Amino acid sequence: xxxxxxxxxxxxxxxxxxxxxxxxxxxxxxxxxxxxxxxxxxxxxxxxxxxxxxxxxxxxxxxxxxxxxxxxxxxxxxxxxxxxxxxxxxxxxxxxxxxxxxxxxxxxxxxxxxxxxxxxxxxxxxxxxxxxxxxxxxxxxxxxxxxxxxxxxxxxxxxxxxxxxxxxxxxxxxxxxxxxxxxxxxxxxxxxxxxxxxxxxxxxxxxxxxxxxxxxxxxxxxxxxxxxxxxxxxxxxxxxxxxxxxxxxxxxxxxxxxxxxxxxxxxxxxxxxxxxxxxxxxxxxxxxxxxxxxxxxxxxxxxxxxxxxxxxxxxxxxxxxxxxxxxxxxxxxxxxxxxxxxxxxxxxxxxxxxxxxxxxxxxxxxxxxxxxxxxxxxxxxxxxxxxxxxxxxxxxxxxxxxxxxxxxxxxxxxxxxxxxxxxxxxxxxxxxxxxxxxxxxxxxxxxxxxxxxxxxxxxxxxxxxxxxxxxxxxxxxxxxxxxxxxxxxxxxxxxxxxxxxxxxxxxxxxxxxxxxxxxxxxxxxxxxxxxxxxxxxxxxxxxxxxxxxxxxxxxxxxxxxxxxxxxxxxxxxxxxxxxxxxxxxxxxxxxxxxxxxxxxxxxxxxxxxxxxxxxxxxxxxxxxxxxxxxxxxxxxxxxxxxxxxxxxxxxxxxxxxxxxxxxxxxxxxxxxxxxxxxxxxxxxxxxxxxxxxxxxxxxxxxxxxxxxxxxxxxxxxxxxxxxxxx
Numbered sequence: 157x158x159x160x161x162x163x164x165x166x167x168x169x170x171x172x173x174x175x176x177x178x179x180x181x182x183x184x185x186x187x188x189x190x191x192x193x194x195x196x197x198x199x200x201x202x203x204x205x206x207x208x209x210x211x212x213x214x215x216x217x218x219x220x221x222x223x224x225x226x227x228x229x230x231x232x233x234x235x236x237x238x239x240x241x242x243x244x245x246x247x248x249x250x251x252x253x254x255x256x257x258x259x260x261x262x263x264x265x266x267x268x269x270x271x272x273x274x275x276x277x278x279x280x281x282x283x284x285x286x287x288x289x290x291x292x293x294x295x296x297x298x299x300x301x302x303x304x305x306x307x308x309x310x311x312x313x314x315x316x317x318x319x320x321x322x323x324x325x326x327x328x329x330x331x332x333x334x335x336x337x338x339x340x341x342x343x344x345x346x347x348x349x350x351x352x353x354x355x356x357x358x359x360x361x362x363x364x365x366x367x368x369x370x371x372x373x374x375x376x377x378x379x380x381x382x383x384x385x386x387x388x389x390x391x392x393x394x395x396x397x398x399x400x401x402x403x404x405x406x407x408x409x410x411x412x413x414x415x416x417x418x419x420x421x422x423x424x425x426x427x428x429x430x431x432x433x434x435x436x437x438x439x440x441x442x443x444x445x446x447x448x449x450x451x452x453x454x455x456x457x458x459x460x461x462x463x464x465x466x467x468x469x470x471x472x473x474x475x476x477x478x479x480x481x482x483x484x485x486x487x488x489x490x491x492x493x494x495x496x497x498x499x500x501x502x503x504x505x506x507x508x509x510x511x512x513x514x515x516x517x518x519x520x521x522x523x524x525x526x527x528x529x530x531x532x533x534x535x536x537x538x539x540x541x542x543x544x545x546x547x548x549x550x551x552x553x554x555x556x557x558x559x560x561x562x563x564x565x566x567x568x569x570x571x572x573x574x575x576x577x578x579x580x581x582x583x584x585x586x587x588x589x590x591x592x593x594x595x596x597x598x599x600x601x602x603x604x605x606x607x608x609x610x611x612x613x614x615x616x617x618x619x620x621x622x623x624x625x626x627x628x629x630x631x632x633x634x635x636x637x638x639x640x641x642x643x644x645x646x647x648x649x650x651x652x653x654x655x656x657x658x659x660x661x662x663x664x665x666x667x668x669x670x671x672x673x674x675x676x677x678x679x680x681x682x683x684x685x686x687x688x689x690x691x692x693x694x695x696x697x698x699x700x701x702x703x704x705x706x707x708x709x710x711x712x713x714x715x716x717x718x719x720x721x722x723x724x725x726x727x728x729x730x731x732x733x734x735x736x737x738x739x740x741x742x743x744x745x746x747x748x749x750x751x752x753x754x755x756x757x758x759x760x761x762x763x764x765x766x767x768x769x770x771x772x773x774x775x776x777x778x779x780x781x782x783x784x785x786x787x788x789x790x791x792x793x794x795x796x797x798x799x800x801x802x803x804x805x806x807x808x809x810x811x812x813x814x815x816x817x818x819x820x821x822x823x824x825x826x827x828x829x830x831x832x833x834x835x836x837x838x839x840x841x842x843x844x845x846x847x848x849x850x851x852x853x854x855x856x857x858x859x860x861x862x863x864x865x866x867x868x869x870x871x872x873x874x875x876x877x878x879x880x881x882x
Contacts, residue, residue: 174225174627176236181245185224189626190619192217196361197622200544201581202590204358211349212266214357216259218633219297223255225630226300254293261290265342265349272343279339287342288334291641294348298638301631306704309712310638313645326654340648347644351464352636352711359460360632360707362543365625366529367408367454369550371418372621373612374559375522378515379404380422384504385512392496393503394426395437399444399489403481406448407526412743412751415445417758424758431501438759439769442752443488446743446774449706450736451481453530458710458736460539465714466728468793470539476729476791479806480737483780487813488773494821521557521570522612525549528574532581545581549574554613555604569603635708646715656720663688663724686724690734690782693717697738698745709739721785727795730788734781741778744770772820779816779844783809787846801846808851812843815858825865826872832861 177185195213204210224247227233237243244252264286268275275283291314295307316323320331332340341347370376383400390396401419420441427437449455452474462473495501529546533539556562556570576596579585585592601615613621646652667684696717700709713735721731743751744767752767759766784790787805789798818824819836828836835857842854 173230173233175227175233175246177225177245177247178239179245181224181247184245185221186623188217188221188224189623192221192626192629193361193365193622196357197365197544197547200362200540201548201593204540206266206269207354208269208272208345208349209266211353211357212262214361215349215353215633215637216262218630219262219294219637220255220259221626222297222301222630222634223251223258223293225627226297227251228300254296257289258293258297261286261293276343277339279335279343283343284335284338287338290342290348291338294634294637294641298634301634302705306635306638306708309704310641313642316651317645317649320649326658327651329649329651332648337645337648341641341644344644346647348637348640350640350643352461352639352643352707353633355461355464356629356633356636356707359463359539359543361625361629362540362547363454363460364628365622366525366543366546366550368625368628369547369554369618369621370408370522370525372617373522373525373550373554374519375526376405376408376418378519378522379408380419381510381512381515381519384510385515388504388509389506390493390503392427392430392432392492392499392501394423394430395432395440395492395496395501396489397504398423398427398441399485399492402441402444403447403451403485406445406451407454412442412446412448412740413754415448416441416751416754419445420755420758424755426504428759431499432495434759434761435756435765435769436495438755438761438766439752439773440488440492441758442744442749442755442766442770443773444485445751445755446740446770447481447484447488449740449743450477450484452477453526453533458707458739461707461710461714462729462732462736463539466732468729469536470533471536472729472793474533476733476793479790479792480733480780480784483809483813484774486810487775487780487817490814490817491773491821494817494823498821498823498827518559518561521553521562524553524574537581541581545577548577551618552577552600554618555600555611555615556607557612558610559612560610563607563609566607566609569607573600573603632705632707635705636711639708639711642712643715652716652719655716656723659689659692659717659720660685660723663692682725686721686726686785687782689720689724690785693721693735694738694778694781697735698742700739700742706736706739706743709742710736713739726785727788729794730785730791733791734785737781741771741774744774775816775820779812779841780809783844783846790846804848804851805846808843808846808854811851812840812854815843815854816840824861825869828861828865832864835861 192214195217199205199210205213227236228248228251236246237248239246242249265272279287295310298310299307314337316327317332317337318334320329323329342349344350380397380401383404384393384397387393387396387400398419401423402415405419406415420438424437424441427440428434432440449458452459455473455477459473459477460470462468463470525546528549529542532542532545552570552573556566556573558566562570573596576592580589580592580596583589604611604615663685664681666688667681670684670688671681693713697709697713700712704712714732718728718731718735721734722728726734743749749763749767749770752770753763755770756763756766780790783805787801788794788796789801790805790809792802815836818828819833819840822828822833824832824836839854839857842850842857845851
């Protein structure tokens with residue numbers, strides 16, 4: 157990532173807006189960030205610590221660093237305090253105290269672990285005091301890192317736990333005193349130290365670090381060059397490159413904003429030069445970039461949460477995500493194609509395209525880490541061991557290859573080091589593996605120096621990547637811990653079951669009303685109830701996502717809403733994917749569309765208009781989740797998988813998304829009339845709805861439109877030919 161794209165990411169992603177710090181605070185913060193990354197890197201390869209200890213160490217680093225790098229008020233970013241005795245390194249004295257206090261309160265639980273079983277349910281005064289400190293400082297850390305919405309949600313849930321008797325109807329409960337609430341949130345594994353922070357500390361951090369290193373060695377740039385060579389020559393080339401490149405780069409980043417600023421820094425200016433409106437150029441990149449969180453094998457943090465919530469292996473999640481991710485990018489691609497045809501935009505010339513053979517020759521080693529990572533996962537090893545392998549491979553490729561041409565000695569060092577790495581991860585050296593690792597750590601810099609050739613990245617760049625990877629973890633770590641408060645209240649009060657009953661009852665009421673006005677035989681109560689519940693759940697996911705990150709949104713919705721869908725007969729993996737996809741959609745849904753705002757900043761366009769355009773381009777993501785609810789085979793890894801159901805649903809989605817793209821772009825073979833657009837939109841919904849009958853009706857509706865388009869196109873060609881001859 158260049159300095160320019162990093163600056164853009166920090167500008168438009170609130171989770172990356174750090175205050176300026178000076179020596180000695182800068183040295184301390186940098187060192188702590190690198191130590192945090194080294195801790196996770198080492199434990200991923202050689203075994204995690206005891207669960208509570210591992211989560212505690214991670215959280216102590218993360219929350220302590222939040223107070224050192226995020227100021228009390230956003231205004232202090234532009235007007236930081238001057239370094240002095242009360243502001244060492246530009247960090248106010250009270251932030252140093254808060255950082256130490258939150259770290260101490262976090263590490264207290266692992267410290268008393270052996271006695272914890274006797275304390276749960278009977279906390280001491282010291283337990284309650286330190287737990288209260290952690291709860292308060294955790295909410296403040298989350299507010300600093302990502303704003304008020306998530307802390308407010310956590311406060312509302314805490315208020316519900318404390319004031320249960322005042323709530324009406326089913327929501328009423330006996331209430332919990334403060335000591336009992338703190339006991340549940342602080343001393344049990346169902347609160348702050350629960351599954352959310354565990355997944356971030358065990359899986360998410362490692363894959364984020366891998367993505368940063370893979371980008372640093374040039375794998376992201378290779379993906380962009382490959383995408384340019386594949387799609388750049390066709391109509392509207394840069395926009396299609398944006399779709400392909402965002403899909404490939406999204407496999408590494410798992411972040412909508414990072415994807416948008418990295419790929420968009422190259423594709424958005426090219427789209428504007430070619431004639432695309434600025435808001436459309438930004439919208440294309442934003443819509444494409446949101447696919448990063450749903451694109452295997454890395455995906456976003458929510459994918460790793462699914463492993464724990466569903467108790468499924470990671471390869472199952474990856475396979476289930478393939479078709480929906482493809483449908484998202486296919487939908488954006490088709491709209492881009494028809495928009496280019498409508499505006500008569502050309503593709504890139506041969507001179508503007510990268511030299512793919514030369515690029516592959518110079519950069520093919522950057523593919524090794526990704527291949528190794530996927531191979532380790534497919535072979536059934538843990539995701540964090542796969543991430544350890546990928547990170548190690550990135551370091552070896554970075555040090556032992558060159559962007560200007562790799563020598564035979566460098567290739568020899570690369571292959572030997574990777575052989576030792578494979579021996580290490582397969583435990584070929586048994587208990588002596590840790591010594592092999594330490595020898596490699598000591599030997600790699602010596603071999604690197606002995607080769608005497610410029611490396612792809614140097615040792616300082618690797619340390620910088622370790623620092624940046626840890627920076628990415630701060631906000632998501634604070635959010636995961638805060639979401640633990642929400643989960644803790646749900647498990648303490650049982651409100652999740654109550655909400656499920658309320659939503660189900662409301663959905664049945666709406667379905668009954670709709671059924672009353674439909675002609676006989678046009679619907680059944682069960683299906684209409686499920687549709688109503690899906691619509692309500694999707695809307696809540698989008699609204700929640702406007703204020704909190706995807707990971708926190710997913711956890712809350714899985715805790716509260718997913719059980720409702722499961723009660724209505726939806727398979728658990730399908731319910732989880734449904735809320736996940738709708739949570740991701742918030743990144744391109746105004747008024748808070750972070751990926752769209754980042755893209756608009758690069759395009760110089762109106763953010764709201766860019767967000768609306770991105771939402772329109774991402775409409776495929778709106779409809780596809782409904783498809784895999786009613787045709788679960790689209791996710792492949794489901795119970796009672798059927799190739800027939802898969803084929804019908806897949807074909808219907810392809811046809812429906814294509815026809816819907818023509819209606820939204822106002823172009824099929826030529827420009828469309830209003831009645832044609834209306835017919836195509838209605839036909840698209842029928843095609844996308846799973847079922848051979850509805851798809852056939854949709855196809856029949858499109859035939860008259862297609863016939864009119866063919867005739868109109870022939871007339872245009874006939875008129876154009878004499879003009880060209882003249």
